[in-house]
Amino acid sequence: MPGAAGAADLLLERFGSLGAVLTTDRHTLAATTGDRRLAALLDCVHAIVGHVLRSDIAGRTLIADEEAVVAYLRGTCGHARNEELRVLYLDAKNQLIHERAFPGSVDEAPFHVREILRRGLDVGAASLILAHNHPSGDPAPSAADREITQRLTRAAADIGIAVLDHIIVTRTKSFSFRLGATI
Template sequence: MRARFLDSAGAGIPDYEILELILFGVFRNGDTKPLAKALVSEFGSLAAVLAAPVERLGKVPGCGDAAIAALKVTREAGLRMLQAEAKARPALSNWQALLDYCRAVLQHEQIEQFRILFLDRKNQVIADEQQQRGTVDHTPVYPREVVKRALELNAAALILVHNHPSGDPTPSRGDIEMTREVAKAAATMGIAVHDHLIIGRNGHTSFREKGLIG
């Protein structure tokens, strides 16, 4: 399997076999296929397995601390690679890389999370931070706290990002009102809000593309 993976650079290799290879470092003398297939069956895909909460992974028979650590290290390595690509060039001219990173971070999150990408005057990402973590369908956002943090980082612009665990990225009335409040508060300090991205399992919504932000 390892030779086949190297020969194909991973092309055409099913999710459960990728998991087998990841888990082989943990179970060097055992068969990793049953656990790999059980994980894909439980969570649906390789990406969902890697993003699954530790407590849920631990409920899959045979998935102990060492296996969970291997899965989480793999995901973290992938996220850091995507983050580096997103930061490599100004955000507005590197939009697909930025979107790929945001989707990787939030697409499979089961709790709503509000993040902010802080940009400098050249629209280079200078920080990516989780500001709030809420419930399955709500995250409280405080415009003054957003602006305060932007000033601390000397940011010139922001991109707001949050997920909808339901999978549907359609903005709610509350999402729209919150975005306008943040944009208004930021504008008083000369800080632009370039966009607000809502990430769902079934896609994403850009407020700027929808005309919901000026």
């Protein structure tokens, strides 16, 4: 088992960045370092960073603070090695009331429109922001990204939930469907 500096070097060499280390699951971290306690600690640090970033968007009108939303999403999933879909459920004032994550694989984060909308109804959401990461580093939306955004937007409108945006994040860039541009 390497010391702290050796473990840090090992993890950074293997995963490439601190963000990637923190978004790696604890079992992989433990297998890499041979230290379950270190893996648990890093998992805890990731949770704390997520809470800090989430506090930056709590109580804010999210659609008016795109930078804070993107920073939060980059911190929670922008560095992940697998795609992950996140849904930010908002109240009538566009403030965060609930969040749900759907883990995926290297190149997709499958989900069902029905599950997303059911949860929105359960929490009383007036609107939502859909987000996912592209581990490739290219935030450009795929044809599938565009199609699912249109499908979800139509279905949500039918039950009175507005889809305010679909944001694709990477470690350094993001794309907003609402703005129609890389941000």
